[in-house]
Amino acid sequence: MTQLQRRRIPDAAVTRLPVYLQILNNLHATNVLRFSSDELAALAGVNAAKVRKDLSYLGSYGTRGVGYEVTYLIHQIKRELGLLREWNVVVVGAGNLGCALAKFGGFAPRGFPVVGIVDNDPKKIGQTTGSLTVGDVRNLAKMVRDLKVAIGAITTSTATAQSAVDALIDAGVTSILNFAPIVLATPSSVSVRNVDLGVELQILSYYEQMRTEQTEVAKIQTKSSTVSV
Amino acid sequence: MTQLQRRRIPDAAVTRLPVYLQILNNLHATNVLRFSSDELAALAGVNAAKVRKDLSYLGSYGTRGVGYEVTYLIHQIKRELGLLREWNVVVVGAGNLGCALAKFGGFAPRGFPVVGIVDNDPKKIGQTTGSLTVGDVRNLAKMVRDLKVAIGAITTSTATAQSAVDALIDAGVTSILNFAPIVLATPSSVSVRNVDLGVELQILSYYEQMRTEQTEVAKIQTKSSTVSV
DNA sequence: ATGCCTTCGTGCATAATTTCACAAGGTCTC
DNA sequence: GAGACCTTGTGAAATTATGCACGAAGGCAT
Known part of the structure; x- marks a missing residue:
């Protein structure tokens, strides 16, 4: 080697x-x-x-x-x-979050221009969001090739997230930013970062509960004078 | 002990x-x-x-x-x-993201009801978003007390995020979900979870670049027949 | 019952990460 | 240019996390 x-x-x-x-x-x-x-x-x-x-x-x-x-x-x-070059992003799923990401201009100046957005819903395809038009998810492979997409952002429903990821990986994308609250099945050659507010809140909940219990214990100990150091 | x-x-x-x-x-x-x-x-x-x-x-x-x-x-x-009870959430910052969180009904059924939203901008205070009215950040302490808030979500601008957190901590909140792209200064008794898409994209960028370089190297090695195993 | 099959729970080895502590190497002053 | 003074860079120790491997324990068929 x-x-x-x-x-x-x-x-x-x-x-x-x-x-x-x-x-x-x-x-x-x-x-x-x-x-x-x-x-x-x-x-x-x-x-x-x-x-x-x-x-x-x-x-x-x-x-x-x-x-x-x-x-x-x-x-x-x-x-x-790897921030001396740009990495093009495609958003899969044109719901609230997907459209917000497409519209939000904050990523392009930081080197991650959103160059496309797709959906599988005929009602959404063709609509405009920001400077982009929602494309058909079936054209994803061509889009990835033509626009040199490096990163895919999954903003679909939970139900369609896995098929969205499969399509991205088929198209050759190896970096995924996943917003769907689901563990994606991907080959180990693909990087996935999950953004899941539910998970974050639950982690906070654990430590918050720890502190709460700690305090309760302290109170009880104080009351019954069983404090021992 | x-x-x-x-x-x-x-x-x-x-x-x-x-x-x-x-x-x-x-x-x-x-x-x-x-x-x-x-x-x-x-x-x-x-x-x-x-x-x-x-x-x-x-x-x-x-x-x-x-x-x-x-x-x-x-x-x-x-x-x-600690998910057998509810943990009330207050959103600090009534911008796009803050309002979206307030409107989004997905957290209440999972045990994290958003019970309030505040801002420091007089133009935003009093406006309605979802079922909530944007309150004045100066009433945060009272709000935390009256509504039994356990978790604060920071969706302010980067510039005001630290003062927002200070206010939350003063009010007794010890769990923070931070969306501002900044490292918050907090006592160690407070839990903070950061959600920063820029950071996630940059991490993906690193591994993507690794793979790209790997491939380049492989190509060069193949061309010049210097492959060694 | 007995024995076989399955899957948990966990001690232990290994790997990864964090932290300490200090020599190495530089600046700055006089 | 010599000595005082900083702050880096990094071995080595300490801590944390992971994964293996196997005994323990329950179910099920005979």
Whole structure:
């Protein structure tokens, strides 16, 4: 095996790099030129050593005794994340969310232009949303080819999400942003990121309940004077 | 220290329980009565041993040689996640997303009723969205108290997100669902879940670029006949 | 009952991630 | 240019998460 393929960045670090990038963009906007791992750690709410290790996966771009240069690091993170080019997005499912994504202009300037939107409902096909016309999901493969689509966003109903994903994968798309509350069956060569508010709320619920119980216990203990340390 | 407080479930397992719950609800809807860890693992796209370990944190509710009962497990997961009661949600920020969340009726039946929405813009205050009237953010504390709010959803602009969170925390809210693309500063006693599509897209971008490079390398290697295994 | 079959629950090994702690290497002052 | 002072980069330890492998336990057929 030719070992020239780029050193892999640990998954956990990959999920943090976009957060760092966000913060650095803010620093840049406020004319900050340099930062230390301590400063970034405080802003990102993580440990400073973790910041340094994460940044070290990009290469040795800091200066000891000084810190990191904002603009240079922004460039390096973008390079590593593949943000020096654009990745075209197609939205599958022209419901409320799908149309909102198509209309929302916030992704194009960040390198993820929404170049198409499709649906399987004849009533929706042909309608205009933002600057796009809803296409027929049956033309998805052609659309992916012609518009060089790299990422598919699933905003269909739960019932049709799996077939939507199958169509995308058939068309050669290997990155999926899934908004349907369902676990998609995909080959391991495909990346899937799930956005599910229900799941997030339930996770919050767990920790909220933990805290609530903790408090109850404390109250009872106080009342009955059984506190022990 | 009185060690009666419930055994902690590992964070990684907590994030998977809602996914299992989703799947079990589907099984229940299709009249499936029992399932094995193998079956659930296949549906959730994870390892069967992991499923068993995750479920074992709830207690020993399986039957060896048989499997788990769907309805019973649903109940146990709900209990553990704190889903046997309702958690009221207040939305802070009455923009597109905030109003959509307020209108969207999908959370109430799942135990997370949106009981209020507030903004700081006088033009928005007083407007109606769904069955709710946009309130003044300055009345947030009273609202949290009167309506027994447990979770706050931040859908403000990035610029006002931190002050929105500060207000929520002052009002006693300890669970935050944040949609603003910013890292919120919060005490460690507060749970925050971030939903940021930009971050998700950038993570997809990284892996997509990896695959692209891999392919390029393979092509070059094939052309120049330097393939080595 | 007995024995076979199935699937859970879990101890243990391995892998991944986080954190510590400090040498290395740079700047800045005098 | 020498010494004081920072902050990086990274081994190594600690913690957390994953996956294997197998004993335990229940069902079912004979």
